[in-house]
Amino acid sequence: MAKSWSDKEITSILSSREPRMLDELFDAADRCRRDSVGPNVFLRGLIEFSNECQRNCYYCGIRKGNLSIRRYRLTNYEIIALAMSAFEGGYSSLTLQSGESDETREINEVVHFVQVIKAQSQARDNTGQGLGITLSIGELTFDQYQALWEAGAHRYLLRIETSDRQLFSRIHPPGQYYDKRLHCLDALKTIGYQVGTGIMVGLPGQSIENLVRDLQFFVERDIDMLGIGPYIPHPNTPLYKQPAFDFDPFIMTLKIIALARLMMPDINIVCSTALQIINPRGLELGLKAGANIVMPVLTPEDNRGNYSLYINKNYTQPQELVDRIRMFGYEVDPWTWGDSRHYAARQAQE
Numbered sequence: 001m002a003k004s005w006s007d008k009e010i011t012s013i014l015s016s017r018e019p020r021m022l023d024e025l026f027d028a029a030d031r032c033r034r035d036s037v038g039p040n041v042f043l044r045g046l047i048e049f050s051n052e053c054q055r056n057c058y059y060c061g062i063r064k065g066n067l068s069i070r071r072y073r074l075t076n077y078e079i080i081a082l083a084m085s086a087f088e089g090g091y092s093s094l095t096l097q098s099g100e101s102d103e104t105r106e107i108n109e110v111v112h113f114v115q116v117i118k119a120q121s122q123a124r125d126n127t128g129q130g131l132g133i134t135l136s137i138g139e140l141t142f143d144q145y146q147a148l149w150e151a152g153a154h155r156y157l158l159r160i161e162t163s164d165r166q167l168f169s170r171i172h173p174p175g176q177y178y179d180k181r182l183h184c185l186d187a188l189k190t191i192g193y194q195v196g197t198g199i200m201v202g203l204p205g206q207s208i209e210n211l212v213r214d215l216q217f218f219v220e221r222d223i224d225m226l227g228i229g230p231y232i233p234h235p236n237t238p239l240y241k242q243p244a245f246d247f248d249p250f251i252m253t254l255k256i257i258a259l260a261r262l263m264m265p266d267i268n269i270v271c272s273t274a275l276q277i278i279n280p281r282g283l284e285l286g287l288k289a290g291a292n293i294v295m296p297v298l299t300p301e302d303n304r305g306n307y308s309l310y311i312n313k314n315y316t317q318p319q320e321l322v323d324r325i326r327m328f329g330y331e332v333d334p335w336t337w338g339d340s341r342h343y344a345a346r347q348a349q350e
């Protein structure tokens with residue numbers, strides 16, 4: 001049973017600028033992750049299958065209002081071929097991500113390719129398990145989430161972005177609602193998904209107090225997976241010129257990952273691409289702080305540059321990423337899905 005953390009304890013860690021405290025925090029988080037989820041790092045091959053988006057989030061480079069990127073959507077054939085080549089290449093889990101569309105025709109396409117990927121990978125797998133599929137395609141209706149679950153997806157990532165209602169409304173346009181996200185997270189849990197959420201760290205106007213609440217929010221929502229990344233300003237977004245956060249977003253993200261590991265020992269925590277981009281030690285320190293999931297980007301080279309949530313000039317080849325994870329002393333277990341242990345514990349209680 002994890003100890004519960006008071007707001008005061010969390011605040012004191014997040015506000016501290018003491019290097020010794022940071023070392024102690026990371027050591028504690030690393031020990032905790034080894035005891036609770038083990039030394040393995042699990043891979044999710046990331047396929048960003050479309051950058052078309054009907055939303056206009058003020059921070060995001062693929063927002064509908066950004067007319068300076070080339071829009072793409074991979075064909076179902078391309079997505080299935082990519083997924084199967086990842087499977088043949090040793091990936092047992094994928095994350096399929098895109099900009100947002102809740103149009104029935106679009107979602108039916110996703111249902112279709114998830115079904116095909118699932119069936120083809122199961123047919124080629126001795127265990128019959130096939131590929132584990134995580135989706136990250138935004139806010140949908142209950143019935144759409146249900147259809148995707150029945151098609152074979154079993155994990156879903158939907159970041160709340162910030163648990164503070166006011167900050168949420170400052171970083172999203174009118175018509176995008178905090179409560180809608182909460183309803184979506186509830187729907188996903190009711191259907192049976194392993195549910196992941198998360199935040200961006202370093203948003204203009206974000207305070208330590210907000211981040212303390214975010215951590216308590218994750219605990220209260222009893223989440224299975226977490227994705228925490230630094231906010232990286234994108235020049236073609238309304239938030240770009242807003243005054244930055246007072247703290248170093250890299251260190252702050254690491255502290256939040258470490259605290260999340262200590263507060264929720266058996267969840268899966270992603271070492272986000274954004275964390276790896278803003279600092280060359282992002283992968284190493286993200287893992288050390290307690291992350292146990294890495295998502296090598298498998299999006300085709302021609303499209304990768306247009307999945308530009310933020311300015312990203314550093315692309316790490318998947319094999320190099322795996323080599324580096326091993327070099328840092330972690331094991332990569334390609335044959336295991338690496339589902340959230342917290343989810344299993346939650347299911348056993350229900």
Ligand code: SAM
Binds near residue numbers: 060061062098161231
């Ligand atoms: N449309 C889906 C959704 O909203 O969940 C999935 C794609 S969305 C682009 C994935 C995540 O990218 C968002 O949840 C957000 O946290 C992150 N993101 C977008 N813009 C970002 C930025 N400028 N810096 C860091 N992360 C960003």
